[in-house]
Amino acid sequence: MSNETLLYICGIILAVSAVGVSFIGLKVKSFPGKAMPLIVVWFAIFVVGSTTFAVLHAKDEDANKAKEAKYEEAGEKAEREGGHVPPLKSGNESSGESESESEGGSEEGEEEAGAEESSEAAEEAPESAEEGEAAEGGVAEGGATAGGADPEAGATVFAENCSVCHGEDGHGGAGGPDLTTMPKAQNEPEAIEQVTDGGGGMPPFGGQLSEEEIQNVAAFVVQKVVGKG
Ligand code: HEC
Numbered sequence: 001m002s003n004e005t006l007l008y009i010c011g012i013i014l015a016v017s018a019v020g021v022s023f024i025g026l027k028v029k030s031f032p033g034k035a036m037p038l039i040v041v042w043f044a045i046f047v048v049g050s051t052t053f054a055v056l057h058a059k060d061e062d063a064n065k066a067k068e069a070k071y072e073e074a075g076e077k078a079e080r081e082g083g084h085v086p087p088l089k090s091g092n093e094s095s096g097e098s099e100s101e102s103e104g105g106s107e108e109g110e111e112e113a114g115a116e117e118s119s120e121a122a123e124e125a126p127e128s129a130e131e132g133e134a135a136e137g138g139v140a141e142g143g144a145t146a147g148g149a150d151p152e153a154g155a156t157v158f159a160e161n162c163s164v165c166h167g168e169d170g171h172g173g174a175g176g177p178d179l180t181t182m183p184k185a186q187n188e189p190e191a192i193e194q195v196t197d198g199g200g201g202m203p204p205f206g207g208q209l210s211e212e213e214i215q216n217v218a219a220f221v222v223q224k225v226v227g228k229g
Pocket of ligand 1: 163166175177184185190191201203205217
């Protein structure tokens with residue numbers, strides 16, 4: 001007789017006894033009375049018995065499970081080697097789902113991060129534009145100090161090359177326009193361009209004047225004649 005069978009027998013006896021005792025208790029008013037110790041012992045025997053057999057049975061089951069697990073492993077191996085899908089398919093699927101979910105989450109996170117970055121970039125963009133202008137202004141202003149664009153030296157260049165047409169003070173009169181009204185006289189890069197390449201009736205000075213002289217005269221025009229910077 002196996003431990004499992006004995007466990008079931010103990011369990012059935014316990015259940016039947018419990019029902020019987022409570023039934024008798026309902027019918028017989030003097031119950032349990034003197035029968036009390038007997039009932040206690042009766043239940044104690046089968047409670048201890050069923051507990052013992054339960055423990056023993058559990059051990060048996062562990063041994064069986066270990067055996068089964070071995071068989072299953074062997075079976076799984078055989079299946080995998082045979083190229084079949086491993087048996088824990090649903091588990092794999094659910095794990096796949098959770099992976100994709102987590103991927104989606106990370107993507108969202110990236111998107112958010114990207115949005116933040118782009119918004120930051122957007123915020124920075126005007127700043128950098130301002131900085132760009134400032135840098136240009138810096139070149140224009142700093143040209144006198146750092147880049148060697150010297151409006152004082154430019155004054156000489158202007159007097160020698162430009163005053164013929166634009167007048168001694170640059171306000172025009174001798175065939176050239178008043179520079180304060182001219183768009184390219186408002187900033188040094190365009191003034192340099194105009195002097196170097198000429199245009200609109202004004203001869204190019206790219207071949208006659210050095211880069212430094214052009215920068216200086218442009219600085220003079222923008223800063224002294226027009227009064228910018
Ligand atoms: C031969 C005459 C002549 C000389 C010399 C001359 N210019 Fe001009 N300049 C002109 C004329 C004409 C214009 C008008 C061009 C136009 O309308 O686009 C002009 C325009 C300009 C402009 C404004 C361009 C624009 O479109 O905003 C600048 C700046 C300028 N000159 C600087 C100079 C400087 C600096 C020199 C000396 C290196 C010089 N010019 C020498 C005739 C001259």
